[in-house]
Every structure is written in structure tokens, then in C-alpha cells.
Amino acid sequence: MELPLPLLTLACLFCFATGALDRVGAKPSALFVFGDSYADTGNHNPYIPVLNRPWKLPYGSTWPGEGTGRYSDGKVFTDYFAAFLGLSTPMTYRKVQSTKAYEETMNGINFAYGGSGMFRTFGPLIPKISSQIEQFKDLIQSGFLSKELISSSFVLLVVCGNDYTAYGEQHENDEGIMDFVPNVTSEVDGTLKALYELGVRKFGVTNMAPYGCYPKVTSKNNYNSCDHTQHGRTVLHNKLLTQHILDLKKLFSDLEIMILDLQRAFEVVLHGEFAQDDYINEECNFRKSMSLRPCCDGKCGEKDYLGRHLYTICNSTKEFLFWDNVHPTQAGWEAISKVLFGPSPC
Ligand SMILES: *[C@@H]1O[C@H](CO)[C@@H](O)[C@H](O)[C@H]1NC(C)=O
Ligand SMILES: *[C@@H]1O[C@H](CO)[C@@H](O)[C@H](O)[C@H]1NC(C)=O
Numbered sequence: 001m002e003l004p005l006p007l008l009t010l011a012c013l014f015c016f017a018t019g020a021l022d023r024v025g026a027k028p029s030a031l032f033v034f035g036d037s038y039a040d041t042g043n044h045n046p047y048i049p050v051l052n053r054p055w056k057l058p059y060g061s062t063w064p065g066e067g068t069g070r071y072s073d074g075k076v077f078t079d080y081f082a083a084f085l086g087l088s089t090p091m092t093y094r095k096v097q098s099t100k101a102y103e104e105t106m107n108g109i110n111f112a113y114g115g116s117g118m119f120r121t122f123g124p125l126i127p128k129i130s131s132q133i134e135q136f137k138d139l140i141q142s143g144f145l146s147k148e149l150i151s152s153s154f155v156l157l158v159v160c161g162n163d164y165t166a167y168g169e170q171h172e173n174d175e176g177i178m179d180f181v182p183n184v185t186s187e188v189d190g191t192l193k194a195l196y197e198l199g200v201r202k203f204g205v206t207n208m209a210p211y212g213c214y215p216k217v218t219s220k221n222n223y224n225s226c227d228h229t230q231h232g233r234t235v236l237h238n239k240l241l242t243q244h245i246l247d248l249k250k251l252f253s254d255l256e257i258m259i260l261d262l263q264r265a266f267e268v269v270l271h272g273e274f275a276q277d278d279y280i281n282e283e284c285n286f287r288k289s290m291s292l293r294p295c296c297d298g299k300c301g302e303k304d305y306l307g308r309h310l311y312t313i314c315n316s317t318k319e320f321l322f323w324d325n326v327h328p329t330q331a332g333w334e335a336i337s338k339v340l341f342g343p344s345p346c
Helices: 005-014 018-024 077-085 129-141 147-151 162-170 177-197 215-221 232-251 262-271 330-341
Strands: 031-035 108-110 154-158 202-206 256-260 296-303 309-313
Touching (some): 177 202
Parallel strands (some): 202 256
């Protein structure tokens, strides 16, 4: 079927299967990551009680068997994205801070910090994403990161909605939240421009997962179905983000940027269904849908004063997309990554 041209351009923003890597060019020399808990691989301080939940079991119970600072029972999106680029997971900024010089074995730096957003989210201990960009900028200005390294690197920006959660905590019934969406997406746009100014030319940017499918929402109907009335912010956020990115591509001709369509990937994994002409084919084995129930149900990782767990753990994490209220399991991220990157020709 021939697509009308504008639709084709738009579609290709999203076709991020293996062939897309050819358009990205050679293997990038490093991966720099900014964002929130979907991307954080251990930047929270393990010794500060309000921040160290992902450093303790049951977080990390599937892999590697102890907490790693990741909000999952194992790996998170950064691990899969790095592997897709042919790199090992980049070193966390927390660890890089105690090193003297950049080394190739770091594979880049992960600045992403669980709870972070474009605006202030959950208190002063959580840096905004603009602070992560400042940290990156300081490392460039001090000469720790060379201009050549930056220009041959890839940036992953993961902004999955902490701004909206924080907004919801301050406004009853999320009143006015739809008017707040353009504020968030224009900050994302500003961040991409700032990174471009710093010399980055290759980007992957996630859009937002379907909010109404998060266990924190579906718990209200015993995890039976996604609440489609809650999808508004996701749909608008993703529409505005796509528009910003199309505009950026017009503005900067040497910019290579892809949207990592988490909305669609979550939907495919949850519903186990896909249309014939989609870029998912029958080989991809997503006909069996994953549960809406979180594997770690309740206050995951928390105990009462007698040391009793305030949560239950499922028997088989492989069948669960969600680990806790909002974060995917390792199996979930693996399925999502298969939708986004293959195995070819998915
Ligand atoms: C969103 O941006 C508009 C225009 O700049 C501003 O008036 C409004 O206060 C912002 N909303 C929030 C919640 O920050
Ligand atoms: C896990 O499996 C055991 C034994 O097969 C069963 O009794 C238990 O109810 C299961 N737990 C959950 C949460 O499914």
C-alpha cells in the first residue's frame, strides 16, 4: 500500500526496527541518558532511607539477586536500549563522580534519576531533568567529556510522567492537568535544543506510556482493564511531543532523532493484539497478553514496624508487565524492547 507522503514521514519517525540503526549510522561511541526511573540504573543514594528503596530486595530479585538502584525486579529500559545500540549499560553519574578521567569502558554516562521530571516533582532531593543537563554540561566544560565524544554519541531522553503525578498531588481530581501538558512538552523541546547546542546530534526520545493502564489506576477495578478516561494526558503529550520533534527536524537538518513509542509498545504487550499491516508480525509472539496486575502488589519493598511485608510477590514475574505500581518488570521491558527494536522484522 502506498502511503501519502506526510503520513509516511510521520510513520518513519516511529519505525525504529533494526533497519533504523543503519540510518543512525555507525555504532555510537557512547550513550548519555537523561530522565526518570524508567531509565535510572542506580543514581539514587543507597544510604538515604527515603531514596534507597530500589537498592533493597525485592527490587533486583530476578537479576542480579540484590537491589541495584533500578526500579524493577531486574533490568530497565536503559539496559535494553544500550544493548540495541551495541553498547554495555553506561556508568551511572553517581559512580562517574568519583573517577578522574573518562574511559571508553564507561560506555557513556547515565544521569537519569528516579522521580525526576521537567519541573520540580517530589521534593528537593529529586533533581529536575535540567539539573541532569547541567551536570552533563559541567563535564563538557571541564574537559572530562570531549567534543568529539559528544558528537559521535547517542542521547536517550526518557520522560514518562512524574510531572503529571506531582501535579495530581497538588490539584484535586487533576483539575487543569490537560492545560499543563503543553508546559511539559515544551520543556522537553527546550531540553532537546539545549542538548543539540551542546553538540549532540543523535537522539532517542520516549513518549508516554498509556497512563490509564498503570496498576495505580487499574487497582480501582481489580486490574481488570485499562481506564481509557485517564488516557487524555498520554494522547495529548504524545501528540505535542511528535509535533515538536517534527519541527526540530525541520530546524536542524543534521539532527537524527527517533521517538521510542512506549504508548504503542505497552498497548501491544498488554493487549497481545496487533493489526495485520503493523510492523509487528506473527513471529513476534505477543498474542498472549501480559497481566495488568503488578507482580509486587501493595507497598512494594515496604515493611511495617514488626518487619512484615506490606506487599505480595507473584510466583512468575515473566507473566507480568508491571513490577510495582508504575514500573515494568524485566520481562516487561524485554517485551517492550522487542516491540520497539525487533527481533527483525518486528
Ligand atoms: C503553563 O504555562 C502557562 C503559560 O506559560 C502558564 O500561564 C501556566 O501557569 C503554566 N501552568 C502550570 C501549572 O505551570
Ligand atoms: C504461588 O504458588 C503457590 C503454590 O503453587 C500457590 O499456593 C500460591 O497461591 C501462588 N501465589 C500467587 C500469588 O499466585
